[in-house]
Amino acid sequence: MFLKTLTVTVAVVNLLFTSSVNAETQSTVSDGPYIHYGKDTLEATWICNNLVVKSSFKHDQATQEIAHCDLAAVINKTNFDLPIIEYKGDFKIAAMSDFHGQYALTTKILKANNIIDESLNWAFGNGHFVITGDVFDRGDKVTELLWLLYKLEQQAEQAGGKLHLLLGNHEVMVLNGDLRYLHPKYHTVSELLDVDFNELFSNETILGRWLRSKPVLVKINNMIFAHGGFHPTIATKDKSLNEINETFKDNLVKTELASERAGFGKFLHKTNGPIWYRGYFKDDGATDDEINLLLTHFDVSHLVVGHTSQQQIETRYQGKVIAIDSSIKNGQYGEILLVNKNSFMRGTPEGKKVPLALSAL
Incomplete structure (x- = not known):
């Protein structure tokens, strides 16, 4: 059971727009919380109808819920170590991709297919639920989705299941300050908080550290999951899943690196890397022999991907x-x-189950 909403002292800062604020950033927005690590406390920031709301609190409980203006986050004692990326077992598996800030549709699908209940809590038991990236950009409910997945990840663990959030190209873009695909709401957020949007996910924030801990792939039974996929040359390079994931993560955020990306690390973050590759869907893409080479190399029967x-x-x-x-x-x-x-x-948004034809299209 989660604790009731934490009572905090709230400071509200009125913000006045100047003529330099462009029309795109003048809409009324609510967003958050964004939670930074202080010296001895956590510092939470919301925007409620264009007012900035701040609070400080100690994170001295296993689970705390904080909320303001109907925007809540359940904070846990999260382990930010690199996760295990290979699993075997007798359990159900579910997978989705490319939420892109579409909170209403995403939660509708999850509820209709019994991944979560009507109260947005984990309902998938010991099942494994994989999201192959791209929670960020395009839509206007990114923050709400991130906190929902953060909460569900902890609830899944308690139930003996797993939620696997993988990095997609849009997570990596935002962490690196490439903000071309932000919904206008988040430009307003950035303007109101007077900070570049990606800094709200720095390594000094809960969500920032959480995202940095996420893998770029996961292997479950006879399936391997990634956002874009694997170029066939990865098999010829004889790289293991751990080598791919660790090298990708070691080169994640450019401004946090001691030197520029190079070699295999650079390859993984380019067009043929696991977050960008589209070769399974092009006429001149991977051949049948190359797909078989990948399956043999990774010892799986299926490659499960989003992105396209x-x-x-x-x-x-x-x-x-x-x-x-x-x-x-x-x-x-x-x-x-x-x-x-x-x-x-x-599984459809209405909960209808349609057999997936495992044949060529």
């Missing part, structure tokens, strides 16, 4: 590649992949 949008969950290469970016980013429709032993289903 489809109208629904689809397959390629006789079902060896499963494409789970079902265009949730548009806010109109999306699906969740549901796997139970040898059963593969597409």
Whole structure:
């Protein structure tokens, strides 16, 4: 059980716009919390109808819930070590991708398919739920989605399950200050807080450290998950999953590196790396032999990826590649992949289960 909302002293700062603030940043917004580490406290900041609200509190409990203007976060004693990236077991698996700030549609799909309950709590038991990246950008409910996943990750652990949030290209872009795809709301947030948006996810924040702890891939039973996928040359380089993940993470945020990305680290962050690769969906992309080479190298039967949008969950290469970016980013429709032993289903926003054809398209 989570604790009731934490009572804190709140300081409200009125902000006056000047003529230099452009029209895009003049809409009324609410957002947060953004939580920074202080010397002995945590410092939380919200925006409530264009007013900045700040509070300080000690994080001396296993679980605390803080909230203001209906924007809540459940804070846990989170372990930010690199997670395990290979799992085997007899449990159900679910996977989605590319939420892009679409909170309403995402939660609708999750509730309809029994991943969460009506109160937005974990309901998937000992199941493993994978999100192959791109929570950020385009939509206007990114912060709400991040705190929801942060909470669900802890609840899944308590239930014997797992939530795996993988890094997508938009997570990496935001962490590196590439803010081209932000929803206008977040430009307003940046203006109101007088800080570059990516600094709200610095290594001195809870969400920033949490995101930096996330892997770029995970292997579960006979499937490997990543945002974009794996270029066939990765198999020829004879790189293990741990080598790929650790090298990618060692080169994550440019401004935090001692030197520029080079070699394999640079390769992983470029077009053919695991967050950008689209070769499974191009006419001149990976061949059947190259797909088989990857499957053999990683000892899996399926590559499960997002990044390249489809109208629904689809397959390629006789079902060896499963494409789970079902265009949730548009806010109109999306699906969740549901796997139970040898059963593969597409879950709809209404909870309908449609068999996934593991054949070439």
